[in-house]
Amino acid sequence: MNGDPRVVGVRRFLVGQAGPFPRVVFREEVFAQMDQFAQEHPSGESGGFLVGRKRNLKSLEEYEIVVDQFVPLAQARGGASRFALTKDHYQAVQRSLQSSGSNLRIVGWMHSHPGFGVFLSAFDKQQHERLFNRPWQIAYVIDAQLGERALYHCVDHAWRELPGYYILRSEYGPSGDRGRGARWPRRVASLLLFILLVCAGVLGYQWVSSRYIEPSPSQVAQNTEPVPVPSGQESVVTVTPAPPSVTQSQSAEQRPEPPKPREYVVARGDSLWTIAEKVYGDARLYRLIAEANNISNPSRLRTGQVLVIPDNPEE
Incomplete structure (x- = not known):
């Protein structure tokens, strides 16, 4: 439909600090989905797979990890003391991606620690090294109750917490020609600038005329007509009193207070x-x-x- 929004651009926002390689990028809607998922499962550990892309870069960082989707797994009834994944889970997600013809792949996993902080236990590390043994696969931990999050990376059994990551936000606009949508703000700005220039020219001309261009004596004589005064009568001058001035205190009282945030x-x-x-x-x-x-x-x-x-x- 012509009124449906479409993506016209993307922006990145850094959460935390820009640290060393690798660079991890979450789509904003995926990040919010994981946050909501963790809050909806407060009774025990829960989680799922991170699906996305490994994008090669022409820099010293070599590549970046982009998380495009979150695939949650059903939580055990009553909540589980720890979140466990199996090869069957991993292979089922892989088959689903392959059958759909998608170029996405499993880039890591996410699980929650409701109420007891963010860290990786010995069981978590063993599970990661068993199923997610590629150097570009990551582990994301969230504690929605304490509002804490952490991202981990492992290469050759050496674990490191990443100091930050990026949120990728899509900018939406009306459907149609993108070039047309990008040009109309410039046209409006040009029109406003033209109006301002015209107003400035008119006001400037009036100021110069009143200051430097004086009327000739003949024009003054022509435009001056005598005002007859009847004989035997005195001219009467009517003085209209000026309106009372408004003091600063009165204007301050009349000025409405700005709304408090x-x-x-x-x-x-x-x-x-x-x-x-x-x-x-x-x-x-x-x-x-x-x-x-x-x-x-x-x-x-x-x-x-x-x-x-x-x-x-x-x-």
């Missing part, structure tokens, strides 16, 4: 995604809260922290 106190288990879902009804608007509060790492929130909630510009 909304505030939100972070509770246990909150994240910017869940807070955005509560206040805006859309978890993808978490970036408004992060920018208003100068938060460079959206995954690090403190219980009791007071956040300023800006208005939604789309409303």
Whole structure:
């Protein structure tokens, strides 16, 4: 349909610090899906597969890992004390990707630690080295209750926590010709600039005329007509009193007070995604809260922290 939105561009946002190789990139909708999945399973460990691409780079980093999909696995009834994967799980996801003709592959796994922090246990490391033994496969751990996340990488049994990762956000616009959509803001800006130049020219001409161009005496004489005054009567001058001036205190009283910004106190288990879902009804608007509060790492929130909630510009 002509009114459906389409992707017109993408932007990357760094969470944490830009660390050494490898570079890991999560699509924003996948990152929010994993966060929601972890919150919906608070009774025990749960998780799934990370599906995406290994993109080669023409740099010292050699490649980057892009996570395009999250494939969750059903949680055991009553919750499991630990999240266990098998070769059957791994091969079933691989067969599904191959049968669909997709060029995506399994790039790692994700599991949750509800309420007891983010780390990799000895069991987790053994499971990773058994099933995810490629150097570009990663392990992602999330504790939705404490609002903590961590990303791990292993090469030759040497484990390392990555200091940061990137969020890939798609920019949407109306469907149709992308070039047309990209040109119309420039046309509007050109029209506004033209109007400003015309207004400036008119005002400048009036100012120069009033300051430097004086009327000739003949024009003054022609435009001056005597005002007859009846004999025996005095001319009457009517003085109209000036309107009372408004003092600064009165204007300050009449000026409406600006609305106070909304505030939100972070509770246990909150994240910017869940807070955005509560206040805006859309978890993808978490970036408004992060920018208003100068938060460079959206995954690090403190219980009791007071956040300023800006208005939604789309409303």
